[in-house]
Amino acid sequence: MKHQFDVVVIGGGHNGLTNACLLAMSGKRVVLVEKRNDLGGLAASIEFEPGFKSAGIWHETGNVTEAVMKLLRLDSLIQNESETVYALGESGRIAPVSGPVDRTVFGLNEVSRADGKGYLRYREFMRRIRPVISRFLTERPLNLMAVESEAPMELLTRALGLRRLGAHDMVELLRVAPMPVSDFLSEYFESDFIKGALSLNSLLGTFAAPRSPGTTTNLLMHESMSGLSIKGGSLGLTDALIKRARDLGVSFRCGQAVSRILVDNKSVEGVELENGDIVKVAAVSASINPKTVLLDLLPVAALTHTTADRISNFRCNGTTAHLLLAVDGPVLFEAASKDQTISHARIAPTLDHVEKAFDAVKYRGFSEAPVLDITIPSIERPNLAPDGKNVVSVMVSYAPFEPEGGWNDAARATLTNSVVDVITEFAPGFERRVIATKLSTPADLASEYGLPGGHLHHGEPGLDQILVRPIPECFDHTTPVQGLTLCGSGTHPGGSVACMAGALATHENLPKSKVRSDAA
């Protein structure tokens, strides 16, 4: 029987789009179904106030890899410069914590010579371990659960890869990976606000705080991979992916969620959309959270008890809210000098401050002094806001999925006001410039983007859920259902490398995919 399409891709975020492009490049006829009216998922722009548009929730494109961009033939978009993030500290202190190394060190030296030196050592370590981390994040995952099969040789080769670091770095990597990021950063830095700001590289979006063991792994994954960026940021990437997909003949059905995956005799038969339409296909590639795919979209009988149990244990407790602000005029941080344009700043004055903000969320509360990751996308893209105005986008840590008493108007106002208050402390007069706000709590993110628990990484990146993501049955993007592939951030290698899950997943549909040879 001949269907109109070979594959349905569910979800139009970076990973879904990447997946669709690569499938189309291999000659498949692909239709991508997206629940929202716009493509781009968490990286899509939204107009939250007439004339004010966001640049999506995630802005950074620092974690793209050349290999994937090459595969997509989008490597011309890569630029060799990462953006500068500034850490803001109490008593008017400011320092860069990313960007070109020499400039960062220069800026850090102004605050503390020891931190300038520490940063050099830090970057140097990240550079040395990059090959190992990069291999882990850009190659097919290893089946840790079945080491008796073909895997021993592979395990051995990978272990040897680790050895290539040399005994010293290998032991150092194994020593620091399980550490809490607070201890790791304290081995390199002395200034509290610098440690606080850097800790967010590992903590944003997670159910973890600086003292949580294992968070150094997330930091290593983030920091050793960063360095490049995409022209135009995440919107530039989204636009390019959409255009590429169109050029490759991918069809789109936007504004329609997939409500069921049809299965016959353990094989995919098609999908049913919210409006009742049925699309018959033999292959489905789902970029949405694996929990949704396996527990909500599949018929109950498609999974064994054990598998269903395991996936329901996949932890997705969102902790991060997103606040968009329409602002009149520029955002003037007190600590910035006249010639400093700050488009990305962090307010995490001490590690204990971050830790305390997290304590609240454990008991379904939120802190009155939240930790903020602030971007002003309209600086680079003035067309996001009317003339003389700006868009400010804030990741707010931490906020629970469901606070005690629910996300009623009072709770929403309290959270919004505390964000504005914290920013105003560092940018006097800010509160008077705010024209409009739009708060997305984890619960809002859940309903808007179909994210269980409102978790922005599609599942907690704890060590256990990094090593096997999401469950052993689906460790390599396949599922127990023939023809059903998982390709979103809830699969290897998670949300840490842009587009990578979408790229690695194609190899299951396409045995001759170039992903592996190119990534290697």
Place this chain on the structure above:
Amino acid sequence: MVMKFKNKPDHSRYDVVVVGGGHNGLTCAAYLAKAGKSVLVLEKRPVVGGSAVSQEVFPGFTYTVCSYVVSLFRPHIVRDLELARHGLEIIPLESSFSPLPNGDSLCRWGDPHRTRREIARFSAKDAEISTEFSLAMSQLARFTKSIIDNPAPNPASLNPGELVQAFRASQGLREANADQRFTYMKLLTMSAADFLDQWFESDVLKAPMSVSGIIGTFLGVRSPGTAYVLLHHYMGEIDGAMRAWGFSKGGTGGISEAIARSALSYGTEIVTEADVSNVIIKNGKAMGVALQNGDEIQADTVISGLDPRRTYMSLIGEEHLDSELTEQIGHYKFRGSSGKVNLAVDKLPEFVSRPGDGPHLYGDVAIAPSVQYLEKAYDQAKYGEFSERPYINMVIPTLVDPTMAPPGKHVISCFVQYAPYDIKEGASNWPQKREAFGDAVVDTLSEYIPNLKDSILHRQVLTPWDLEQEFGLTEGNIFHGELSMEQLLYLRPAAGWAKYKTPVRNLWMCASGTHPGGGIMGASGEMAAKAILGRHAA
């Protein structure tokens, strides 16, 4: 009766001098003496045992001052050193009792059927799954055994011997099936609370189970990595049978004394009130030790039973170390988090939830009413305060060994967490907070045991500062350093120096700051002795 020792060694030189008469130092000494070495043990305190010690603190009342239960003491050491003949007697704990603030309680018994019935009062589902859980854990505990009983291989080593060792250590795990491996991976990485959430629904059950993951560490039940210690509960080996925890007759000092008697029987000399100031080092080689009183004793081999910071920074001294190792030892974390309150009482505690005497008093009592309670206790400690409502693990040793108190009276041992070493006011201000800490413990207990306050005859409060001052535990860490992943196995105490060796020739380490770490196991002492003997043979 607490054993007495002499205060002066008979000779001025020995084959081996062991610094510190904790249970590991004694174990190491006994093995070496048994192998024919002349061995001298130098202990700073008037009694041996270190933190495995029983002392008559108030006339007529013997406290198991620090540690109070045993689980992982290696059964082959009991056999090798003939400890039963030297008086070791361990009586299994029959129950684990958790009273609740609402007047209810959960008691887990040695008998699994009885436990299941108890759990079913809170959740039928949990009762049903508990059997499966125990089975899964016991199977995995077996795989872990080989890790405890072998030196930790270094994965970075190119020495084929080490690779063979690594292969052997992983043998158990290679025999595991995929399911078991998945569970094991989770145990290694997850928090105790998250791990238990995947099995059980009842907080009343999860809370007391989860605490095994935090004992002695400065982590909470929601901190990743704490699940692993759950296995230790299924690894307890009393008389070689895999079982949970036990009491030592006479308190845990009974264990140290049995080892001391064994060591003496092989000709070891034990000297107490001998405070060693440093190891005498010439040309990178240990020649003997110097005491605070100026005495010097020569030895071919010196073994430190002290923790890594004391060993490296005091006994050896920075001038004998390269800067990298100094830095590594500097990074090694202690951060004591626990204290101890010992009580002498004239009445047995009477629990609101289970009035009267009863078998629930014969095991351990855990004040751990909910996961949130435990996590909040941790949160408070993170910022430099002791927990006002702490986790308390209480035992009544006199119910097992009535000789520890005058007739009709009892001693009660309370292990308490969290009491951070670094309080806001600074660690040296602990003495001003000591009684407030003791009060918090008694107040907490009184909520469950209304008759407690009136029954107290004497109270001993040990803060982390006291543990440091009195027992030589740096920053009051009860395990000679955090048992966190980055300080275990081949990294304990430092990469490259995990096999009981130090960079100073003929100077070795044998205590809890080496693999496999803290707790009354004897394993470090035994493996250090074997490493030394192996080397001498070569």
